[in-house]
Structure formats: structure tokens, C-alpha cells
Amino acid sequence: MEQPTIYDVARRAGVAASTVSRAFSKPGRVSEPTRKRVLDAAGELGYVPDPRARPVSRSQHRTVAMVLSDITNPHFFELIRGAEQRAKAAETTLVIVNAEESPRIELDQVNGLAPTVDGFVLASSRLHDHELRDLAERHRIVLLNRELPGLASVALDTAAGCRQILEHFASFGHAGFTYCAGPPGSWMGATRWAALSAGAEEYGLAARRIGPYTPTVANGGAAADGALRADTTALVAHNDLLAIGVLRRLAQRGVRVPDDISVVGFDDIFAAEFVQPTLTTLGGPGAHAGRLAIELLLDQFAGRTPRGETGGSLHQIRLPTGLVLRESSGVAPER
Numbered sequence: 205m206e207q208p209t210i211y212d213v214a215r216r217a218g219v220a221a222s223t224v225s226r227a228f229s230k231p232g233r234v235s236e237p238t239r240k241r242v243l244d245a246a247g248e249l250g251y252v253p254d255p256r257a258r259p260v261s262r263s264q265h266r267t268v269a270m271v272l273s274d275i276t277n278p279h280f281f282e283l284i285r286g287a288e289q290r291a292k293a294a295e296t297t298l299v300i301v302n303a304e305e306s307p308r309i310e311l312d313q314v315n316g317l318a319p320t321v322d323g324f325v326l327a328s329s330r331l332h333d334h335e336l337r338d339l340a341e342r343h344r345i346v347l348l349n350r351e352l353p354g355l356a357s358v359a360l361d362t363a364a365g366c367r368q369i370l371e372h373f374a375s376f377g378h379a380g381f382t383y384c385a386g387p388p389g390s391w392m393g394a395t396r397w398a399a400l401s402a403g404a405e406e407y408g409l410a411a412r413r414i415g416p417y418t419p420t421v422a423n424g425g426a427a428a429d430g431a432l433r434a435d436t437t438a439l440v441a442h443n444d445l446l447a448i449g450v451l452r453r454l455a456q457r458g459v460r461v462p463d464d465i466s467v468v469g470f471d472d473i474f475a476a477e478f479v480q481p482t483l484t485t486l487g488g489p490g491a492h493a494g495r496l497a498i499e500l501l502l503d504q505f506a507g508r509t510p511r512g513e514t515g516g517s518l519h520q521i522r523l524p525t526g527l528v529l530r531e532s533s534g535v536a537p538e539r
Contacts (some may be wrong), residue, residue: 208249216245223341233504235340235354236519267297268501269321270348271313273328273390275302277419277445279471279490283327283348286494294502296322305387305418307331311339318343323504325497326350330389344504348497350391356500356519360488362392365525366399369440369468369486370407372527377536378438378466380410384427384450386419386442393442396470400440412436417446424449425456432457437465437536444469444476444485451479451532462534472528481531488525496521 214221219238227234227242234242245251270287272280284300291298299321303310307330314324323344329336333352339345340355347357373381383400386393397413404411414430417423419442428450431439441447447469454461461467461481469476472487500519 208246208251210251212249213242213245213251216249217241233342233344235337237354238341265320265322266295267299267321268323268325268498269299269301269314269317270325270327270497271301271303271310271329273303273310273330274305274419275300277443278473278475279443280327281474282490283494283497286491286496287325287498288494289491290495290498290502294498296498296502298498303330305330307335307389311335314339314343323501325501327497328390328392330387344501346497346500346504348493351520354519356504358493358497358500358521358523359392360493360525361522362395362525363399363403365486365488365527366396367403368525368527370400370403370409372468372484372529372533373409373438373466373536374407376466376534378409379536380404380412380436381438381440382412382414382431382434382436383440384417384431384442384446385413385415386417386446388416390442396442415442417442419443419446421445421449421452424451425453428453428457428459431465432459438533439465439467441467441469444471444473444483447483447485447532448475448479451481451483461532464537466533466536468527468533476528476530484528484530484533486525486527488523493523496523 210221210224214224224242227239231239268291288298301313303313310331325346325348327348329350336352345355347355349359351357351359383397401411412434417427424446427446441450447467450467451461459465469483469485472485476483476485
């Protein structure tokens with residue numbers, strides 16, 4: 205009886221023969237669901253791979269790329285610092301790439317750099333889920349500030365963080381809040397709104413969403429005007445940059461913060477402490493997240509399969525968040 209071949213396994217698993225080869229020789233470059241299908245098919249057929257096939261223990265170029273959705277956003281500073289520290293400790297060069305909030309540019313950058321780097325950390329990726337899965341079939345990928353089943357990722361525990369915001373508003377007597385949304389393609393933005401809107405009723409709050417707005421200081425003015433039209437007493441901005449723009453516009457219009465309206469942001473960038481009033485914001489361990497993202501990428505080089513630190517699913521790490529209370533939020537005004 206003829207021994208089954210790699211092509212037999214490929215047909216049984218419904219993948220290409222090259223994917224079968226990578227599943228055995230470079231498991232870090234194949235998504236976990238695909239690798240499981242390949243291993244199951246091989247077991248059913250009695251296929252034995254070439255004994256020379258083994259996980260990759262070292263990277264070829266000793267270079268990794270970190271692709272940022274917007275390099276001008278200060279939120280990424282700490283992520284880059286942590287990633288650079290971990291890469292340096294592994295004697296690996298970190299390349300920083302700007303995707304300019306464009307899925308097309310992001311994809312072009314990854315495809316263009318693929319021959320010269322060993323893997324990618326995609327920070328706040330704007331790519332569709334199917335595009336990320338396709339990339340993960342061909343390259344070592346770790347997601348940062350985003351999650352997708354089967355792909356390695358590091359993200360903040362957004363649901364728990366948003367509950368802190370809701371509790372904060374409810375304790376100060378607010379009847380509702382307005383969420384100023386960011387880019388339509390932002391996974392994190394959609395996750396934040398989902399958590400805020402889903403938990404609002406529990407705290408007796410009415411949730412309203414306006415936008416989307418480009419998450420920059422310059423666009424905070426439009427967000428502030430939109431929130432004022434909604435006659436809200438509390439506002440949550442997509443990120444701190446948008447929130448800072450909101451504060452500036454409210455000051456121009458003679459609206460007092462927090463006496464007339466409370467403002468909360470996300471990310472806890474360094475500028476949040478220097479604006480007037482200082483900005484209440486939800487933050488997390490940025491540098492640690494960057495270090496962990498590189499750690500997961502290095503684990504892929506070695507063929508290891510780590511589990512999430514907080515008991516999450518395979519390859520996925522969720523980090524705790526904390527609401528930093530400053531001057532921009534307070535007691536709801538009487539209506």
C-alpha cells in the first residue's frame with residue numbers, strides 16, 4: 205500500500221500543499237485552526253512528514269516590522285518603546301511603518317516588506333478579518349489593539365474599562381452620554397461603542413453615538429458641536445486626541461468643563477495631563493503591551509504556542525485598563 209503524500213493531506217484538509225509543509229516545518233506561520241485541520245488530516249491518513257522538517261528556532265533576517273495605523277498618534281509612543289526594548293533584547297531590529305489610516309497602504313507595506321523581515325506586529329490594523337487571516341497564512345503576524353480568533357494578539361480589556369466609565373458617569377448623576385466615534389474601520393472603536401452601549405442600561409444611562417470623526421485634535425471641534433446639539437451632559441471621545449480637540453472647542457463656545465459637560469477620552473496619552481482642564485481618560489500598560497506583542501512574535505519563530513495571561517484563548521493576551529480621573533469629568537449639571 206502506498207504511503208500518503210503531502211498532496212493527499214492537502215486534499216483532505218482543503219488547503220494547499222505548501223500550507224501542509226508550513227504546518228509541519230514552520231508552525232508559527234500557519235493559523236491555529238488551519239494547522240489543526242492539517243494535523244487531523246495527516247492523522248487520519250497516517251501521513252508521516254519528512255523527519256528533517258522542524259519548527260524554526262531562529263529568524264532569518266533578525267528584523268521585524270511594526271505597522272502603525274497612524275504614526276502621528278502619541279498613543280503609539282509607549283507601544284513602540286516597549287516593542288523596541290523587547291526586540292533589542294532578542295538582538296532583533298524593529299522597523300516602524302506608517303499605514304496612514306489606510307487599509308490599502310497597510311496591505312501594500314506588509315507585502316512589500318515581507319521578503320526582508322521575519323514577521324509583523326500590526327497595531328490597530330484597519331484590514332478586514334479575511335485579509336488578516338490571509339496574511340497569517342503567509343507571514344508571522346501578531347495583532348496589537350485588536351483581536352481575531354486564531355491569530356496571536358495583545359489587546360486591552362475594553363469591556364471592563366468601559367464599565368469603569370459607565371460607573372463613573374452614573375456615580376455623578378448623569379442620565380446619559382454621547383460617544384463621538386472614530387474611524388469606521390477601527391476594531392477598537394467598534395469594541396468600545398459595543399461595550400458602552402451594551403452596559404449603559406444597567407447603569408440607568410442613555411447612550412447616543414455620533415460621528416464618525418477622524419481621531420485628531422483638529423476634528424474635535426466638529427465632535428464638540430455634534431455633542432452640544434445632542435444636549436448631553438457627558439461625552440466620550442474615541443481617543444484622547446479627539447477629546448483634546450473637543451475641550452478646545454467647548455472653551456471657544458463658553459461651555460464649562462466639567463460644570464456644563466463632562467469629557468472622557470481613551471488611551472491616556474502624555475498630553476492628557478497638560479491640557480486645561482486635565483483630561484479624564486481610560487488607559488492601559490502601553491509599553492508592556494508592545495513588549496508582549498514582540499514576545500508573541502518571537503514565540504512564533506520558536507514554534508511555541510503561549511496562552512493568554514488572563515486566561516484568554518490561545519495566543520491572545522488581554523491586559524487590564526484603568527480610568528485615570530482628572531478635572532474634565534464631574535457632577536452632572538441640573539437640567
